[in-house]
Amino acid sequence: MSKKPKNAISPTREEDYPEWYQQVIKAADLAENSPSRGCMIIKPWGWGIWEQIQSALDAMIKEGGAENAYFPLFIPLNFLEREAKHVEGFAKECAVVTHHRLEAKDGKLVPTGELEEPFIVRPTSETIIGDAFSRWVQSYRDLPLLINQWANVVRWEMRPRMFLRTAEFLWQEGHTVHADEECARKEVHRALEMYRVLAEDYLALPVIMGEKTETERFPGAVSTLCIEAMMQDRKALQAGTSHYLGTNFSQACGINFLDEKGEQKLGHTTSWGVSTRLVGGLIMTHADDDGLRVPPKIAPKHAVVLPVIPKDEQRAEILEYTEGLSKELRELQYAGKSLVVEHDTRDLRGGEKSWSWVKKGIPIRIEVGPRDIESGSVVIFRRDQNAKEKIFLKRNELVEKLPSILDEIQANYFKQAKNYQAEHTTTKVKNLEEMKEYFTPKNKNKPEIHAGFVLAPYAESKESEKLINEFKVTVRCFPLNQDGSEGNCVVSGQPTKKKAIFAKSY
């Protein structure tokens, strides 16, 4: 193939990155905006990816000792008031339920049955779960208490963006109580490592594990750890967080226990979560100008078999063959599960059909026509290669190699993203002036493509952070992995042994 194929997605990343993102979502049939402002509809292919993420993560959560439970959607208003910083952080973006019925007046429905105390729709569940924990935790024997919830949450968003920032989103939130700070901090790190594994080994997203500055912390936390990923516009995406909450919520909610000496103590709590935002991160990391590319380990389907039927009278015979092939492939194992193989018999033109799967990002397409049947061979297309690059295999070779080809694709996606992140991370920025210069768009027509990440010595201070924020850059995190060498803070020039990552972000 010498001629560059026409791209399936218009505009391309280069032409208009934000619009390209919307068009990939549409072309891959992942989701759509809903008439409920800020809320999105997750369509079957998007939901299928989320189900795979859930399934992988749920197993890790249970392996880590947490049990799933479910807490109310509605939180009494006064619960939010109990933790001062928490209320500051969340009160501004809450959906408030004030009435519990509707009545028809002049042909219109109007709210009636005003509640004595309004409910807020949970933006996160520390306060309502903390209240339950205050009953569940009595003695040191009840600790550690490790609970996880899969739920929808609502944070009012003025500028919603599908998957990345929506009023309603879906997530899991882990909430744990421990006897002391050491145990709690261990759990915070354990959860973060679990998220790194999810991001890197399943979603093929290379991430930087780090700690947030005070300004960027979760409202009410003592310390917030995070994983940060680089998108293809070189902005950072916070892909998961894990918080050490100290005794702040124990104090607010009354989580006390009798220790082994019979003394009353406050529990040390943690919380950690990842959300449907990961699907946004997946798109922005792996999609290309032909549409989505889904890493095999979280693909709802691994391969599609596309019968090629030149003449109508060949239909029955070809479909019988491709059905048999599909069945054989479904008996293969990949990553501990049976392969999911679609046999696409839709009555569509071949090109349209094939491109619909390219755009969805299915890892492998398998075409079989009459001549392939005769010669006992198939033509396959890998999504990590050019959309029109054909690979000719014997049928038995396909059966033998399919799982290892999927492994290769998975590894390729990770390597590509890892290289991209490395290429666009600089350690050469020495001061605020250089940082500002680095983050100033070089091409005024493309303000949406950014320079990348800066890794530089940083002495944390609110004043320095304000100076950086002025040109819309934030401190993403202090990476956990530090070399400990001394340098001068990129903002203040003060000596420091810690380096931080700076970037524009979602």
Add this chain to the structure above:
Amino acid sequence: MSKKPKNAISPTREEDYPEWYQQVIKAADLAENSPSRGCMIIKPWGWGIWEQIQSALDAMIKEGGAENAYFPLFIPLNFLEREAKHVEGFAKECAVVTHHRLEAKDGKLVPTGELEEPFIVRPTSETIIGDAFSRWVQSYRDLPLLINQWANVVRWEMRPRMFLRTAEFLWQEGHTVHADEECARKEVHRALEMYRVLAEDYLALPVIMGEKTETERFPGAVSTLCIEAMMQDRKALQAGTSHYLGTNFSQACGINFLDEKGEQKLGHTTSWGVSTRLVGGLIMTHADDDGLRVPPKIAPKHAVVLPVIPKDEQRAEILEYTEGLSKELRELQYAGKSLVVEHDTRDLRGGEKSWSWVKKGIPIRIEVGPRDIESGSVVIFRRDQNAKEKIFLKRNELVEKLPSILDEIQANYFKQAKNYQAEHTTTKVKNLEEMKEYFTPKNKNKPEIHAGFVLAPYAESKESEKLINEFKVTVRCFPLNQDGSEGNCVVSGQPTKKKAIFAKSY
């Protein structure tokens, strides 16, 4: 064992049925009431049962061809207004979101940011999903469209009761569009049969499949099918419903398609759902005066290994042995999955520990002490038998027989419930007077234990239904399985070939 053991649950079913229900939930650690009025907290053991139900049903839903998706929690008020009967049915019990932020005033948080149009929290999703379907369905090629959603819904409840009737509950709702009535009605029956299999083969709940009268129909449906189960107070529980919606919602939402002749047609839609209410049905059907009994096929854990440690110096040796046994049992298969076996090493007195598992209803307890280790044997207790009934087995016998013992327990629970339903269903009631007499509590001190079900000829009419409703009995359904013989309506005396089930209900 000649002496009847003391019951773990007080009061017993006989003493106070409604309170017994609450106490079983507490003793089995299934759920608790929350400070958010009408909402409950589902605790890990209760959630574990729901997860098993979800897993079994989700597989059947996908096998039936439906795909999962996710739609917004919030529905614009005007959507509800579109279907006249639907709004009548749901407007009275809606949670209404009117504001999107909170502000501190005089130290209190007050709602601000009033919405131009309020949102209702979905009580069911026909209108918002119908709106999406109006975009997704264009041509006959798009049909049938089969979508399912796992979600939380809210219906304001004045008299909430855990699992049975809570303001927020969890469910799945299937929504489908078909080209004509015949296809749609087939889907309605398919979904109902799927629910029968879930209820009978997994939850061991014998159910009657039937059709609701007009009065009892889903608001907006042309026909509502249901499965009805008998609880141990002989009241009926509607355990699942499947609705043929005709073109009512297609008209309201604009679901049109071009048929093969190029003519514009309205889609025929269906919806079907089961909820966390099933867990309530499970408790009320299988629990006894010692607590819950969970059918093995939906038990979060199948067996618990309880080490018996008479002297502290034997601890290490015994725990090593019981850990090994637990591991061996976990390699066994039951109902297509690995057995889940808990090794309970908690530092509790033996009796307390053992009873905690009786109350949770784990199918099998396995006790192992030093003498059992010496003789290579174990003592097991089956939850379908008396809590203190010991069964002595060699270790290898246990390994060999455990899956088949679980099968026996599953079958026993179903048989017991089926017999109970048969014993308390009468066909002898001939007229309204006799029906009233049948449903009048015989013991005034126990108004909560009812007579059972009446199966009798019934000619549907609103007037007749009102007469029955006067003594708080409802027509549960016309069973699908009718013998077609002619009889006289139990209320009006009119000749009819159809029989109906009458009962008090939840």
